[in-house]
Amino acid sequence: MPDPDRYTRRSFVYRQLAARGARFRRLAGAAVASDFGRPEDERRALERLGLCDLSPLPRVGFKGPAALDWLRGRRVGGLARDNWADAQTSGALAARLAPTEALILGSLTGREVLCARLEAALDATPRPGCYKAMRRDGNFHFLLGGAHAADAMATLCAVDLRARAFPAGSVAQTSVARMSMIVIGVALGEVPAFHLLGDSASAAYAWGVLVDAMAEFEGIPVGFDAVRHAAGARPG
Amino acid sequence: MKILDCPLNGPRNISEFACGGEAIEMAHPDTVSDAAWADYVFGAGTARGVVREWWFHVPTAYWFIAERDTGTDEVLRTYPASELFGPGGEAGEGA
Known part of the structure; x- marks a missing residue:
């Protein structure tokens, strides 16, 4: 089993995961907690309520007045309105955060290449007015995820994240547990879920708060394999 | 909890925002008198009525303009700063 200490890229909360008995494996050049021994x-x-750390997986942001046009020119779909995310054919997710900013989340298969392709393209041919945001580090x-995900979030966040008010694709950039987060609604098959992104310096705090908030609804941390299983069950 | 309508993010608790003070034109530091510069830096209008203010949505680092009645504390309108300072805006280029 890979030892996260031997990887230059590992989760910001890998010590918390290891303390809970996480079993790691190599994915996307990083040590990912695949399960906690009870897959x-x-x-x-996860159907009821689960929290998974996806921090080691690829993601990247692009900012600047030319950012959205540059992404469209590289066949990134959607990006039509602020605070909305669109699934890409590769399985990645592209979220428009502002008229001058977008966020790309890699596919939950872990075999995502879109982020790397976009980063390499901008590095090779810089475009004035389009700048990379190192979301994987920052x-x-x-x-x-789970049927009670919105209930747990309601104890931490003032925005109504219930499905009827916040359908899959919705994005809220708001305060969660008194820290700024990006919340993106998605559906993993039949399982409603939220991607949560925030300042990596506060990762341990956020992880602890979310684990605490889940306890009321009997939620537990789950490994990446559980998320991938739910995502793979998506019809079509 | 008061609610402020952010032009980018929609209605949010006021705790997600910080006020940046009145949106007034900056005096030119090379040509203005010391007294006028000091007034710009340290002075704050206290008149009752509608004022334009800079507001900041902290989670998105987004600055925008709000028109607020200082007598009732009612926010009458919020809009992107480009509407005021952008090309064709009241305080922007070409104004």
Whole structure:
């Protein structure tokens, strides 16, 4: 089993994950917590409420007055309105955060190439007015999923995140547990979920707060395999 | 909790915002008198009525303009700063 200490890229909360018995494996050049020793229980838990750390996976942001046009020129779809995210054919997610900013989250397969392709393209041919934001280093990335995900978030966040007010694709840049976060609504098959991104320096705090908030609804941390299983169950 | 309508993010708790003070034209530091510069830096209008203010949505680092009645504390309108300071705006280039 890979030791996260041997990887230059690992989660900001890998010590917390290890303390809970996480079993790591290599994915996208990083050590990812694939499960906590009870994969079947974690799959079932995610239907009710589960928290998964996706921090080691690829993601990147682009800012600047030319950022959205540059992304469209590289066949990134959607980006039509602020605070909305569109799934890409590769399985990645492209969220428009402002008229001058977008965020790309890699596919939950872990075999995502869009982020790397975009980064390489901008590095090779810089475009004035389009700048890379190092979201993989600057932001933690958690996924809170399950039927009670919105209930747990309601204890931490003032924005109404229930499905009827916040359908899949919605983006809220708001305060969660008194820290700034990006919240993106998605559906993993039948499982509603939220991508949560915030300042990586506060990752341990955010992880602890979310684990605490889940306790009321019997939620538990789950490994990446449980999330991928739910995402793979998506019809079509 | 008061609610402020951010032009980018919609209605949010006032705790997500910080006020940046009145949106007034900056005096030119090379040509203005010391007294006028000091007034710009340290002085604050206290008149009752509608004022334009800079407001900042902290989670998105987004600055915008709000028109607020200082007598009732009612926010009458919020809009992007480009509407005021951008090309064709009241205080922008070409104004």
